[in-house]
Amino acid sequence: MEILLVYIMFILFLLIGSFLNVCIYRIPREESIAYPPSHCPECNSRIKAIDLIPVVSWLALKGRCRTCETKIPARYPLIEMLTGIILLLTYKVTGFNINFIFTAILIATLITITFIDLDHKIIPDGLVIFLFAVGFMDKVSSVIQNQPAFWVNSIWGLLLGGGFFLLIAVISNGGMGGGDIKLMAALGFWFGWRGILMVMFLSFIIGGFVSAGLLFARSAGRKQMVPFGPFIAVGAYLTALYGTGIWDWYLSCFM
Ligand SMILES: [Zn+2]
Known part of the structure; x- marks a missing residue:
């Protein structure tokens, strides 16, 4: 069965x-x-x-x-x-429950964003707004089920994710696009401050390895812009599904 x-x-x-x-x-x-x-x-x-x-x-x-x-x-x-x-x-x-529905929508949207960003080097605003809306509904559903919704944590996550990427965009003079900043703000709202730190950490590590690999594979690609959206998406996917495990593993390295 x-x-x-x-x-x-x-x-x-x-x-x-x-x-x-x-x-x-x-x-x-x-x-x-x-x-x-x-x-x-x-x-x-x-x-x-x-x-x-x-x-x-x-x-x-x-x-x-x-x-x-x-x-x-x-x-x-x-x-x-x-x-x-x-x-x-x-x-x-997750098993089959309401949490699965929300996580599946998040991940399906991240897959869509990944390939649009690879093709066109843009992250459509509509998809980011959609993520915000579903993240908001996720919280409303928690309230309805009498579970904590962690609104304050989400606001901190939003400010941290969006703010940090805005800072990178300013420092790198446009090396990080507006779409990446908005996506990080939306994901910060989903994950809260600790989760979005993990998304950032993972996306930079994966992005670093892949970019180094691409540079190594074809030395002429130095000037080519590698879209960052897919790395954020992979970081967010890993955080959504395996965040707790990764966190425990990370802590155990220092124990
Ligand atoms: Zn045809």
């Missing part, structure tokens, strides 16, 4: 990944994410329902549009798989 439930959820998560692909493509182009239905960006033909099955359709069509045979990048099924696996890991940590 349990395994059947996991299969059904995985299929649902793949479908969510498919929806994230639509968001990643359309939001930065300021197109509606609901209308029109999916179409091939090359020949504009409407994609049939049978060709909208996550991962499977891409494999069946050998990665090409059924009508015009234009290549469909492998990134589409990969994002579907990534979303499916990450949300399954989320379920494993």
